[in-house]
Amino acid sequence: MREVFVAGIGITSFTRLEYPLVEIAAYPGLMALRDCGLNKIDQLYVANMGAGRVNHQTGLASAVVDNLSLTPAGADGIENGPASGASAIKQGFMAVASGLHDVVMVIGAERMREVNNLEATDFVATLTHPMAEYIYGVTLPSLAGMFTRLYMEKYGVTSRHLAMVAVKNHQHAMDNFYAHIHEPITIEGILDSPEASTNNPYVADPLRFYDCCPVSDGAACLILTTADIARKTGKPLVRLAGVGQATDTHSVADRKEPTDLLAVREAARKSFEMAGVKPSDVSVAELHDAFTILEIVESEEVGFFPKGQGHIALAEGATKLGGKLPINPSGGLKAKGHPVGATGVGQAHEIVLQLRGEAGKRQVKNAKVGFTCNFGGFGNNVVCLTFVKEK
Amino acid sequence: MREVFVAGIGITSFTRLEYPLVEIAAYPGLMALRDCGLNKIDQLYVANMGAGRVNHQTGLASAVVDNLSLTPAGADGIENGPASGASAIKQGFMAVASGLHDVVMVIGAERMREVNNLEATDFVATLTHPMAEYIYGVTLPSLAGMFTRLYMEKYGVTSRHLAMVAVKNHQHAMDNFYAHIHEPITIEGILDSPEASTNNPYVADPLRFYDCCPVSDGAACLILTTADIARKTGKPLVRLAGVGQATDTHSVADRKEPTDLLAVREAARKSFEMAGVKPSDVSVAELHDAFTILEIVESEEVGFFPKGQGHIALAEGATKLGGKLPINPSGGLKAKGHPVGATGVGQAHEIVLQLRGEAGKRQVKNAKVGFTCNFGGFGNNVVCLTFVKEK
Numbered sequence: 001m002r003e004v005f006v007a008g009i010g011i012t013s014f015t016r017l018e019y020p021l022v023e024i025a026a027y028p029g030l031m032a033l034r035d036c037g038l039n040k041i042d043q044l045y046v047a048n049m050g051a052g053r054v055n056h057q058t059g060l061a062s063a064v065v066d067n068l069s070l071t072p073a074g075a076d077g078i079e080n081g082p083a084s085g086a087s088a089i090k091q092g093f094m095a096v097a098s099g100l101h102d103v104v105m106v107i108g109a110e111r112m113r114e115v116n117n118l119e120a121t122d123f124v125a126t127l128t129h130p131m132a133e134y135i136y137g138v139t140l141p142s143l144a145g146m147f148t149r150l151y152m153e154k155y156g157v158t159s160r161h162l163a164m165v166a167v168k169n170h171q172h173a174m175d176n177f178y179a180h181i182h183e184p185i186t187i188e189g190i191l192d193s194p195e196a197s198t199n200n201p202y203v204a205d206p207l208r209f210y211d212c213c214p215v216s217d218g219a220a221c222l223i224l225t226t227a228d229i230a231r232k233t234g235k236p237l238v239r240l241a242g243v244g245q246a247t248d249t250h251s252v253a254d255r256k257e258p259t260d261l262l263a264v265r266e267a268a269r270k271s272f273e274m275a276g277v278k279p280s281d282v283s284v285a286e287l288h289d290a291f292t293i294l295e296i297v298e299s300e301e302v303g304f305f306p307k308g309q310g311h312i313a314l315a316e317g318a319t320k321l322g323g324k325l326p327i328n329p330s331g332g333l334k335a336k337g338h339p340v341g342a343t344g345v346g347q348a349h350e351i352v353l354q355l356r357g358e359a360g361k362r363q364v365k366n367a368k369v370g371f372t373c374n375f376g377g378f379g380n381n382v383v384c385l386t387f388v389k390e391k
Numbered sequence: 392m393r394e395v396f397v398a399g400i401g402i403t404s405f406t407r408l409e410y411p412l413v414e415i416a417a418y419p420g421l422m423a424l425r426d427c428g429l430n431k432i433d434q435l436y437v438a439n440m441g442a443g444r445v446n447h448q449t450g451l452a453s454a455v456v457d458n459l460s461l462t463p464a465g466a467d468g469i470e471n472g473p474a475s476g477a478s479a480i481k482q483g484f485m486a487v488a489s490g491l492h493d494v495v496m497v498i499g500a501e502r503m504r505e506v507n508n509l510e511a512t513d514f515v516a517t518l519t520h521p522m523a524e525y526i527y528g529v530t531l532p533s534l535a536g537m538f539t540r541l542y543m544e545k546y547g548v549t550s551r552h553l554a555m556v557a558v559k560n561h562q563h564a565m566d567n568f569y570a571h572i573h574e575p576i577t578i579e580g581i582l583d584s585p586e587a588s589t590n591n592p593y594v595a596d597p598l599r600f601y602d603c604c605p606v607s608d609g610a611a612c613l614i615l616t617t618a619d620i621a622r623k624t625g626k627p628l629v630r631l632a633g634v635g636q637a638t639d640t641h642s643v644a645d646r647k648e649p650t651d652l653l654a655v656r657e658a659a660r661k662s663f664e665m666a667g668v669k670p671s672d673v674s675v676a677e678l679h680d681a682f683t684i685l686e687i688v689e690s691e692e693v694g695f696f697p698k699g700q701g702h703i704a705l706a707e708g709a710t711k712l713g714g715k716l717p718i719n720p721s722g723g724l725k726a727k728g729h730p731v732g733a734t735g736v737g738q739a740h741e742i743v744l745q746l747r748g749e750a751g752k753r754q755v756k757n758a759k760v761g762f763t764c765n766f767g768g769f770g771n772n773v774v775c776l777t778f779v780k781e782k
Binding site for chain 1: 413434441442443447449450452454458463464466467469470478484485486488491514517522638639641654768771772774
C-alpha cells in the first residue's frame with residue numbers, strides 16, 4: 001500500500017453563501033491547487049449530502065470537474081450523510097494507496113441554506129430510519145436530546161458542561177476567519193442571566209439553542225498524493241496515516257446501550273491502529289460537535305478520556321487551546337459551522353493547518369499527530385482519520 | 392496493486408417494485424452472499440442517484456448495511472448519475488487493490504417509480520447543466536434527440552438502424568428472467584405498420600417510444616475480493632482487470648464536436664490498457680443504451696467498430712447473440728431496464744454470468760473477456776470496466 005500525503009488545502013467561509021452549489025464546491029479546489037502548485041488531477045471526489053433534494057442537482061462531481069477545467073479526470077460523488085466528507089477522503093486515500101491514481105482532489109460541499117431551517121431539519125432527518133424513527137417525528141435534534149438526557153443521568157453530565165463546550169468552541173472560532181459564528185459567549189450569558197431563557201431557548205430538552213450547530217453553506221478541499229509528488233510541492237509534509245470507518249444500527253432504539261457509540265469506538269480504534277499511534281499521542285483533534293454532548297462523548301469513545309469522564313476533562317480545561325489536548329481549535333461544528341457534506345473535509349483542513357504550523361493565533365504548539373472524527377446519522381456511520389506530521 | 396476478483400453476484404428483477412428502497416437494495420446483497428458462501432464483508436458501497444430526491448432518504452448505505460446485519464462494516468454511497476453503478480465498482484476495486492479491505496460488497500439500487508414518469512424525467516434532468524441547459528427545458532431525451540439527428544446527418548444512421556437496436560435487445564431480454572420488458576417486437580410492427588404511429592410515437596424527434604429505455608426500479612450486487620478468497624468460493628474465477636473513467640464538459644454545447652463522445656473513448660482506452668487487452672479481444676459487451684443511438688455510438692467509441700460504422704455492423708448482425716460480438720445479451724437498458732443507480736452493477740452482473748458460463752439460453756459461447764460501458768450525464772462522466780475469465 002502506497003503512503004498518502006496531503007499536498008494542498010482550501011476552504012470557503014462556512015456561512016450563508018449566495019452562489020450556485022457548483023461554484024461553492026469549485027472555489028476551495030482552486031485554492032488547494034494554488035496552495036500546492038499542482039494544475040492537474042487524476043480523480044475528483046465530491047462529498048455532498050443534499051444536492052439532489054435541496055439544490056435540484058445530481059452528478060455534482062461531474063459539474064465541478066468541468067467547472068475547474070480538470071476534465072477528463074474521473075469524478076465521483078460520495079454520500080455518507082454528515083460523514084460524507086471523511087468518507088470522500090477515505091476514497092481518495094484508497095485511490096492513491098492502490099496506485100490507481102497519483103493526484104486526487106477531495107472536495108466537500110453543501111448549500112443547505114437554499115431552503116429554510118424547517119426544511120433543512122427535515123432534509124437532515126432523511127438520515128433517520130424511515131419506518132422506526134422518521135414517521136414518529138424523530139429528527140436529529142430530538143435524537144440528540146434524548147441521548148443527552150440519558151447521558152446526564154448515567155454519567156453526571158450537566159447543562160453547565162454542555163455550555164462549556166459551546167463557550168470554548170465559540171472562543172476558538174474567534175480566531176478562525178472562515179468560521180460561521182464570531183460571537184463570544186459566557187456561561188453567565190447563556191445559562192444564568194435573566195435573558196438566558198429567551199436568548200438560549202430549548203430546542204430539544206435538555207439541548208438549548210447554543211448546544212446546536214448552525215445550518216451552514218460551505219466547502220473545503222484536500223488534495224491527496226504520493227510521497228514523491230508531495231515532497232516536490234515544498235509544503236510541510238502531512239501524511240494521512242490512519243483511516244477507520246465503522247457502522248452501527250440504523251435505528252438508535254436497536255442498540256443495546258444507546259449511550260455507547262460503538263461505531264465511534266471502532267472507527268477510532270481502526271484509524272489509530274493503522275497509523276500506529278495511540279490516542280495519547282494526539283496533539284490536536286477535531287470532533288463532530290453537531291450538538292455539544294457529542295464532543296464530550298466522542299472525546300471518550302475515541303480513547304482520549306475514560307468513558308464518562310470527558311466532561312471532567314472539559315471542565316478542567318484540558319480540551320481548550322493551551323490545554324493538554326485541544327479539541328476543535330477551528331471552532332468545531334458548533335461555531336465554525338456544519339455544511340453537512342463539507343464538514344469532514346473541513347475538519348481535515350484544520351488538522352493539516354495545525355500540523356503544518358499554519359493555524360495562526362489558534363496554533364497548537366508542536367502539533368505532530370492530528371485526529372478527526374466525522375459522525376454520520378446518529379452515530380450509525382463514523383469515519384475517523386489520523387494525520388501525522390513528517391519530516 | 393492487488394488483483395481483484397468477483398466472488399458473488401445477485402440481482403432483482405428490473406421492473407416496478409413495491410418495496411422500500413432499503414429492502415430493494417439489500418435483496419441482491421443476500422443473493423450475492425449466498426452465491427459465494429461468504430457471510431462477512433469489510434465494506435459496502437451503494438450506488439444510487441435519486442434517494443434524496445425521489446425516496447426521501449439519505450445515508451442509504453448505512454441503512455442497507457444494517458438491514459443486512461453486516462455492521463460494523465464501513466458503508467458509503469456513490470453518486471455519479473446513471474454511471475453510479477460502475478463508479479461504485481471502481482471504489483470497490485480500489486478498496487481491495489489497495490489492501491485496505493479484503494471483501495467489498497457493491498450494490499446499485501434505485502426506486503424511480505415511487506414518482507410518476509414526468510417527475511422521473513425531471514429528476515434525471517438534474518444531471519443537466521442548471522444554467523446552460525435545464526432552464527431552457529433540456530432533458531435527457533431532448534439531448535439524445537438532438538444528438539441522434541446530428542449523428543444521422545453525419546454518418547448515415549437511419550430510423551431503421553435505431554429500430555434494429557430495439558428489436559435485437561427486446562429479443563435478447565426474452566431469455567432474461569430479470570428483464571423489465573418481455574415483449575418481442577419487429578421493424579415492421581414499430582416502423583412500417585399502420586399502427587406504428589400510435590404504438591411507437593415520437594418522444595424527442597427522431598427518437599420514438601421504442602428508442603427509449605423504460606423507467607425501472609431494481610438493484611444488483613457484486614462482491615469483490617482477493618484472489619485467495621475468490622478461489623476458496625469454488626465459483627468460476629472472474630477478474631476485474633480494467634477500470635477506466637473519464638469526464639467531458641457538463642454542457643453538451645461546450646463540446647467541439649458533439650457527435651464525438653470523448654469520455655467514452657478515453658474511459659474505454661484506460662480500461663483496456665489496464666487490463667492488457669484490445670477491443671478485438673472482447674467476447675461480450677454490455678453498453679449503455681438508454682437510447683438506441685447510444686449503443687451504436689458507444690460500439691464505435693470504445694473501439695469495436697470504426698467511427699461511423701457501428702450501424703453497419705449492427706445491420707450485418709454482428710452485435711446480436713450468435714454474432715461476432717454480442718452486445719447487450721441481457722436486453723440492455725432498452726429491455727432489461729434502467730434503474731439508474733443500479734444499471735452499472737447490472738451490466739457487470741451480466742458479464743460475470745457470461746464469463747462464468749451461467750447465462751443459460753443467452754450464453755455467449757467461449758466468453759473470455761467481457762466489457763461494460765456505463766454512461767453518466769449525457770456522456771460527461773463515463774466508467775468502463777473490463778472483466779477477464781481466469782483459470
